[in-house]
Amino acid sequence: MGFISGFKESLGGWIKRIFKKKRAKIGLYGPPNAGKTTLANRIVHDWDEDDSFGEVSPIPHETRRAMRKEGVVIDANGSSIELDIVDTPGMATKIDFKEFMAYGLSEMEAKKRAKEATEGVIEAIKWLDDLDGVLLVMDSTEDPYTQVNVTVIGNMEARKLPLLIVANKMDLPNASPARIKAAFPQHAMVPISALEGLNIDELYQAIATHFG
């Protein structure tokens, strides 16, 4: 019995290896409020017909726990890629609870959010060790030379892992994806609006090319 079940398992594994789709575990990284969860929701909505990833909010650090969605299949450029998508909390070097109070949170709520946000940043950092690639989401209305962007890019380069820059919020009047391209010319960049779905097909093609 041991021999037969062992044979079945190895045969099953062999068939799976031959016919399996290209698969990659991709992390969505970026500063708070860049639109990571909005993009994660968009991808899941477009390809998984499932519920959304998480809530979005104008208050920074709305996502304070990394969330993973397995087996999202994207078909683009005539090929198919299966993604495990990890939506990570916003990376930051400072977290001050008073910043949250400016958005109307009580002192107690703000302190709780700040504590959870610090834990979220640590979680996002830990995930870097367990990914096959990164979608670095930047707010294209903001200065791209932030330390978070520089640090994430530096880490991907040092680990020799694929990185695709997503210049989000291109629908806003003061958006400047060109400024992001000029800042990090060595990396591919796709301008999109995750909220409006603008240019999203181009992003899916780039994902299939980069991570497939």
Added chain:
Amino acid sequence: MIFMREVQMDLISGEKLEKMTSMEKVRLILDKVKTGRIVVLESGLTPDEEVRLIEMTMTEIRVDEFSGIEIESYPSKKEGSFLDKLFGKALKGRMTVIGPANQIRTIEKDKYQIITKVSVGD
């Protein structure tokens, strides 16, 4: 009468940094920054050391005491011999300025210059 307050600035040489382990660098930086000093590293940190510094900073944030750091560096520069590149040792850290988040503010940053403003607390 004009009262002048001072800010201590510690400029740490590349030679000193070279002799330190990653953990020693992170500890040195945080100990200095938490006492209100501005630290300038001649040769900066590696990308991995930068995330370790951010990670350690998060564990040390305390309400009304320490809200984190402001850190600014230039993007890593690829240098070195063919063998360095082959073994992934070619990414060199570059000059980096680090200070308490409530005291240092970046005014402008691009590929070639970092302009920061340091405010003096009460």
